[in-house]
Amino acid sequence: MPTLFHNTQLGFQLAVNVQLPEEKGGLKRGCLVIDTENTFSPTRITAIAKFLKLNPEEVLKNVYVARAFNAEHQMLLVEKANELIEEKNIGLIVLDCVHPDTNIINAEGNIVKPKEIIMDNPLLAVDFDNFSQEPAYVSTLYKKFPEKLLTIDVGTREIKVTPNHRFFVLNGDKIEEKFAKELKKDDFVVGIKKLEISGKKFLGENWCEFLGYFLGDGSINANSSLTFWDGNKKILQYYRNLAKKLSLKPRQIKKEKRKNCYYFRINSVDLADFLISMGMKKNSKEKEIPKKIMGATDKEVSAFLRGLFDAEGCVYFGKPYKVIFRRKNKTESRVSRLHHIIFASASKKLVEQVKYALLRFGIETTKPKLSKNKLGKTYEIRIIDCKSLINFRKFIGFNHSKKAIKLDKMVKFLNRKFLHKDPIPISSEVIERITKKLGISTYTLQTKWGFGLSTYRRYYYPQRTTLKKLIKRLEKVGNCEELEFLKKIVNSNLGFFKIKRISEVKKKTDFVYDTTVPGYECYIANGFVVHNSLTSHFRADFVGRGELAERQQKLNRHLHHLQKLADAYNLAVYITNQVMARPDVLFGDPTAPVGGNVLAHMSTYRLYLRRGKEGTRIARLVDAPDLPEGECVFKITEDGIKDP
Numbered sequence: 001m002p003t004l005f006h007n008t009q010l011g012f013q014l015a016v017n018v019q020l021p022e023e024k025g026g027l028k029r030g031c032l033v034i035d036t037e038n039t040f041s042p043t044r045i046t047a048i049a050k051f052l053k054l055n056p057e058e059v060l061k062n063v064y065v066a067r068a069f070n071a072e073h074q075m076l077l078v079e080k081a082n083e084l085i086e087e088k089n090i091g092l093i094v095l096d097c098v099h100p101d102t103n104i105i106n107a108e109g110n111i112v113k114p115k116e117i118i119m120d121n122p123l124l125a126v127d128f129d130n131f132s133q134e135p136a137y138v139s140t141l142y143k144k145f146p147e148k149l150l151t152i153d154v155g156t157r158e159i160k161v162t163p164n165h166r167f168f169v170l171n172g173d174k175i176e177e178k179f180a181k182e183l184k185k186d187d188f189v190v191g192i193k194k195l196e197i198s199g200k201k202f203l204g205e206n207w208c209e210f211l212g213y214f215l216g217d218g219s220i221n222a223n224s225s226l227t228f229w230d231g232n233k234k235i236l237q238y239y240r241n242l243a244k245k246l247s248l249k250p251r252q253i254k255k256e257k258r259k260n261c262y263y264f265r266i267n268s269v270d271l272a273d274f275l276i277s278m279g280m281k282k283n284s285k286e287k288e289i290p291k292k293i294m295g296a297t298d299k300e301v302s303a304f305l306r307g308l309f310d311a312e313g314c315v316y317f318g319k320p321y322k323v324i325f326r327r328k329n330k331t332e333s334r335v336s337r338l339h340h341i342i343f344a345s346a347s348k349k350l351v352e353q354v355k356y357a358l359l360r361f362g363i364e365t366t367k368p369k370l371s372k373n374k375l376g377k378t379y380e381i382r383i384i385d386c387k388s389l390i391n392f393r394k395f396i397g398f399n400h401s402k403k404a405i406k407l408d409k410m411v412k413f414l415n416r417k418f419l420h421k422d423p424i425p426i427s428s429e430v431i432e433r434i435t436k437k438l439g440i441s442t443y444t445l446q447t448k449w450g451f452g453l454s455t456y457r458r459y460y461y462p463q464r465t466t467l468k469k470l471i472k473r474l475e476k477v478g479n480c481e482e483l484e485f486l487k488k489i490v491n492s493n494l495g496f497f498k499i500k501r502i503s504e505v506k507k508k509t510d511f512v513y514d515t516t517v518p519g520y521e522c523y524i525a526n527g528f529v530v531h532n533s534l535t536s537h538f539r540a541d542f543v544g545r546g547e548l549a550e551r552q553q554k555l556n557r558h559l560h561h562l563q564k565l566a567d568a569y570n571l572a573v574y575i576t577n578q579v580m581a582r583p584d585v586l587f588g589d590p591t592a593p594v595g596g597n598v599l600a601h602m603s604t605y606r607l608y609l610r611r612g613k614e615g616t617r618i619a620r621l622v623d624a625p626d627l628p629e630g631e632c633v634f635k636i637t638e639d640g641i642k643d644p
Contacts, residue, residue, distance in 0.1 A: 008164075008576055010609075012044045013641045015063050016052060018572070029571075030062035032085070040065050041179070051639035085569050098513055098525055099149060099160035099505075103352055105524040107135035108295035109197040111356050114513035123515075123523045124195070128168075128175050131492035133196040133524075136517045149505035149512070150180050152528075154497035156364050157191070159526040160505055162512055168522070168529050170489070170496060173430050173482045185499055188425040190529045193495035194362040202296040205303040206245055209399075211280070211293065212304035213239050215350075216311025220281045221265075224272040231261045235310055235400045240264050287347040294353060298395075301357055305396050308354070313398070314342040315406040317413075339410045341392060344371075344380035351379040359527065361395040362493075363388045385421070386414045422464040424489060425496050430482060431462075431470075438478045449473060464490055494529070559602040575603075616644050 015033065020026025033040055042060055049059040098104075103111040107122040117123070117138055125136035149160050152167070163181035168190040170176075175190065183189065202208065218228050230236040236253055243250040243266060253264045275281060278290040293304050318338035343365075345351050351368045358365060365381040365388070372378075383392055393411050398404040435445055445451050451462075451470055462470075467490045474483055517523050522530060562573050606623040612633055620631045635644050 009044070009636045010641065011574065011576060012041065013048060014572075014574065016045060016048045016054065016059055016640070019054065019059055019062055020052065030064065033063060033065045035065055043182075047638055048640040085565065085571065098162075098165065098515070098530070100513060102159060102513075102525045103356065104515075105192075105195065105356060107197075108291070109195065109199060109301075109357075109360065110291050110294045111353060114515065117515065123517060124197075125517055125523050126190075126494070126529050128522075131488045131494055133192070133493065136523065138515055138517055151501070151503050151505055152180060152183065152189070152499060153501040153503070154189070154191070155500045156366055157497070157527040158367060159528050159530070161530070165530060170425050172427060173433075173485050183499060183502060185502060187499050188423075188496040189499065191495050191497045191527050192359065192493065192524055192529065193364070193422075194493040195356065195360045195524075196493060197295070197298075197360055199295055199297040199301065202292055202300050205299055206242060208293060208296065208300040209303040209307040210239065210242055210246060211275075211278075211290075212307025212309075213311050214275070214307075215280060215287060215289070216308050220272050220275060224267075224269045226266040226268070226272060226275075227263055228265075229256070229259070229261055229263045230311070232400065232402070233262045236262050236264060238399050239307075239310075284346040287345060287350045289350065289353045289357065294357060298360060301360060302395050305354070305357060306399065309341075309343065309396065310398060310400045310403070312343055312345060313400075313403065314344070315398075315403045315410065316340055316342060317406050317410045339384075339389070339413070341383040341389065341407070342380055343382075344378050346376060346378050348379045351381055355381050356527075358383070358388075358392075358396075361391055363391045363395075387421075389414065423461040423496065423498075424464055424467055425461045426467070426486065426489075430486070434474065434480060434482045434486070437480045437482070438474060440474070440477060497528075556602075563602065 011033070015031040017025065018027050018029055018031050021028050045060055045063060046056040049056040098114060100114055102114055104114060104117065105124045106112055106117075107124050122135035122137045124133055126132070127134045148163055150163055151158055151160050161180050163179065165180045166177040167180060167183065168175050169178045169188060170190070178187075178189075203211075214226070214228065217230055218226055220226055228236060228239060233253065240250045240253060248266055248268060248271065251265045251267070253262050255262050272281075278292070279288065280290065282288070289304070293301065296304070316338065343351065343354055348368060348370075355365050355368065363383060364385055365383050368379045368381055370377060370379055383389055389407075390411055393407050398407060431445075431451075432442070435442070449470070451466070467486065471483065471487050471490060475487075515523065524530075565571065566573050603623070604625060605621070608620045608622050610618050610620075612618045616633050616635055618631055618633055621627060621629055633644050635642050
């Protein structure tokens with residue numbers, strides 16, 4: 001009966017081996033794959049078939065894949081498999097995540113770690129029918145052991161995922177899924193350029209601005225009084241006046257000679273208690289933005305950030321220098337200056353929150369960077385690109401006069417050529433197909449409209465602004481399905497981020513997390529749009545001890561149906577299973593197979609697979625009717641399963 005495996009790669013190997021002639025160890029029959037995790041890979045089947053000198057196209061034709069969306073659907077597929085087994089001569093049935101530090105965006109605008117996800121609080125997902133961001137509830141969340149983790153780095157953001165985690169890419173005129181292990185450098189993946197959060201009214205803009213400044217330069221004393229510090233007396237006076245507007249009673253500004261700065265105090269037990277209840281009395285390493293502020297309206301979040309940047313932000317506008325470059329066989333030069341806005345804090349969480357709060361206004365920042373100085377460790381992010389700097393001035397700004405003047409000078413200096421660096425990786429063939437349907441010649445497109453089709457075909461992708469102008473002209477001529485698709489992408493808040501680096505994570509983690517988001521099947525993690533991790537449907541549909549009995553009964557019925565198919569049609573069945581950690585094991589390996597005794601008793605052969613040294617795998621025979629326990633070592637290669 002079913003042979004129990006853990007690695008999907010063995011399923012790919014068997015799906016090909018079953019098609020070999022009997023003299024070579026096969027059955028000369030086809031394979032039915034019931035894919036519960038969407039892990040089926042035609043490329044792996046093709047590679048293994050080529051190595052075995054089989055026709056890859058014929059091999060793929062003999063592999064029939066059915067995707068199961070939940071436990072009931074999985075059982076139904078098995079129950080309806082009889083006709084397919086008889087018609088297609090099936091000889092084999094095959095039943096076949098993110099890092100714990102990942103920042104997942106929920107619908108309220110807060111960032112949560114995977115283990116902090118609450119089922120009643122929806123995450124932010126993307127509806128690819130209209131390219132909008134929508135709230136979506138999580139149906140399941142649980143953790144598992146990772147075999148391997150990859151870092152996908154696009155420069156301004158990165159994410160750590162398992163190789164089988166899926167991203168979204170633009171392929172021609174449609175959005176497709178792609179495994180992390182299939183991505184390569186210079187590929188474009190879908191991410192968020194601007195978060196769409198429908199915030200709730202909190203305390204008003206003045207209060208939020210006051211709280212932002214307090215989080216940066218304020219403190220709560222032992223006697224429940226508040227102290228505000230700053231080296232600039234004018235900005236301190238601004239927030240003292242703001243406190244008066246809020247019906248508070250700030251004391252006079254005084255100079256602190258020892259620290260060479262100014263300060264004022266507010267004596268209010270009620271205000272101190274309120275700030276403490278908001279979680280704002282923490283040391284510098286534990287500071288964070290209160291959840292209610294992260295989920296507030298755009299205007300309130302903008303005011304809060306303005307107060308925070310007045311306290312902790314820094315504007316750097318360097319000295320001018322000459323840049324010499326060659327263009328069209330001519331030497332040219334231009335004046336450039338280093339320019340960026342810096343936000344730094346000893347709290348990593350605060351820096352991460354600021355990064356995603358700025359994303360609500362289309363402001364892109366660098367990745368949080370750790371630096372060490374005399375004062376200790378600090379994390380910082382920088383706003384560098386021209387469009388983000390302009391958006392910061394437009395939506396956030398400074399009350400601090402010196403910082404505001406520097407920012408104004410910087411924006412005036414910015415090279416307008418770099419404002420629209422937002423490529424859309426749409427192929428030139430799609431543009432040609434649209435223009436052909438609308439009866440527009442290549443000559444008109446390139447010469448009269450100035451759209452360099454040949455340039456985009458050879459060198460790089462068109463920018464978003466260029467495509468917007470083209471779409472306006474095309475709409476005056478007519479419309480078609482591809483043009484509507486292109487219009488939705490260009491007008492959306494989705495971006496396409498070019499991969500700078502893909503690397504394997506050296507520092508291992510104990511667990512990664514699986515999340516299922518029904519309906520949209522995706523969520524926003526570290527600024528990327530990633531597919532949810534759909535795994536074992538029986539665990540997903542029957543959660544907790546209260547549903548354990550019902551789950552095991554249905555699993556038992558499911559396995560008995562597989563047993564009947566195996567007996568009736570003389571076919572092999574193997575199942576890939578998950579493992580879990582047993583908390584009662586103090587010594588030795590704590591892992592145990594999921595499914596309990598029901599699954600164990602129905603399996604004739606049971607194998608436990610684990611990682612070995614130097615890229616090898618170890619298969620241990622746990623249970624067999626005619627063989628003793630034993631182990632063997634093997635490798636998973638591009639050509640399939642091999643001896644080491």
